[in-house]
Amino acid sequence: MNIGLVLSGGGARGAAHIGVIKALEEHNIFPTHISGTSAGAIVGALYAAGVNWSEILNFFKTIPLFHTSRYARNKPGFLNSANFYDDLKTYFPEDSFSALKKPMFIAAANIIDGSSKIFSKGQLIKPIIASASFPGVFTPTEINGKYYVDGGTLNNFPVEPLKSSCDKIIGVYVNPLKEVSINDLKHSYSVIERAYKIKVAAESMNKFPDCDLIISPQELVNYGTFGMNNMDAIFKLGYTATKLALEGNKLLINNKLKID
Numbered sequence: 001m002n003i004g005l006v007l008s009g010g011g012a013r014g015a016a017h018i019g020v021i022k023a024l025e026e027h028n029i030f031p032t033h034i035s036g037t038s039a040g041a042i043v044g045a046l047y048a049a050g051v052n053w054s055e056i057l058n059f060f061k062t063i064p065l066f067h068t069s070r071y072a073r074n075k076p077g078f079l080n081s082a083n084f085y086d087d088l089k090t091y092f093p094e095d096s097f098s099a100l101k102k103p104m105f106i107a108a109a110n111i112i113d114g115s116s117k118i119f120s121k122g123q124l125i126k127p128i129i130a131s132a133s134f135p136g137v138f139t140p141t142e143i144n145g146k147y148y149v150d151g152g153t154l155n156n157f158p159v160e161p162l163k164s165s166c167d168k169i170i171g172v173y174v175n176p177l178k179e180v181s182i183n184d185l186k187h188s189y190s191v192i193e194r195a196y197k198i199k200v201a202a203e204s205m206n207k208f209p210d211c212d213l214i215i216s217p218q219e220l221v222n223y224g225t226f227g228m229n230n231m232d233a234i235f236k237l238g239y240t241a242t243k244l245a246l247e248g249n250k251l252l253i254n255n256k257l258k259i260d
Helices: 011-026 037-047 053-062 081-089 123-130 189-205 217-220 227-248 250-257
Strands: 003-007 033-035 104-110 116-119 142-145 146-150 168-170 213-215
Touching: 003 037, 011 053, 011 168, 011 227, 033 037, 033 053, 033 142, 037 053, 037 104, 037 123, 053 227, 081 123, 104 123, 104 142, 123 142, 142 213, 189 250
Parallel strands: 003 033, 003 168, 033 104, 168 213
Antiparallel strands: 104 116, 104 146, 142 146
């Protein structure tokens, strides 16, 4: 049985994906196909390469995301995305999708023509970097003469590549919409930001019916996109939410998701 795992973007909240993987494995559920955006692309690619969940968590904890050596010089962004290549090369010595142990699909957005792109073959590291390049913070990534940024810009829940090849799909969404009041929207930029978040959340949640199981810890609203000091707490939220979801769907798990 082919089991798909779709991992949304979410910055630091992506550490919850790692907790999800740990809980799934404890229930003898091992996804065979992975699709991810941004942080979900990083976690998914590492998992598809056979990296253990504990090592993936260590990766999230130790990569110096905002070190001054990463700052961009004369480029459109604060951090130079290309400077993360060597960090990933350690885990992907053969820079190719074909070297992965599981099929992997990575979403990115073409910043020039506004199209969404799913990478699944050829070079691997640049698509990972592109998918995680938060616009305005990280510089766009050039791939075959085209420039890409964060896949979440157009597709923060890339379930599409899994629908034709997987019998069952597990979706993990780590960008729950926070409840606000009108008093929280005091400035024009806060209204614009809220509208963007509503759009992204709505587009993602409209795809939830394509999944057989959805894991989306609401408590993640308490953590920011770049809150890199809360990895353990975020990881635990993903782990706990998955255990609860599995325990609440025992019939589904026993009959449909476990691999014989």
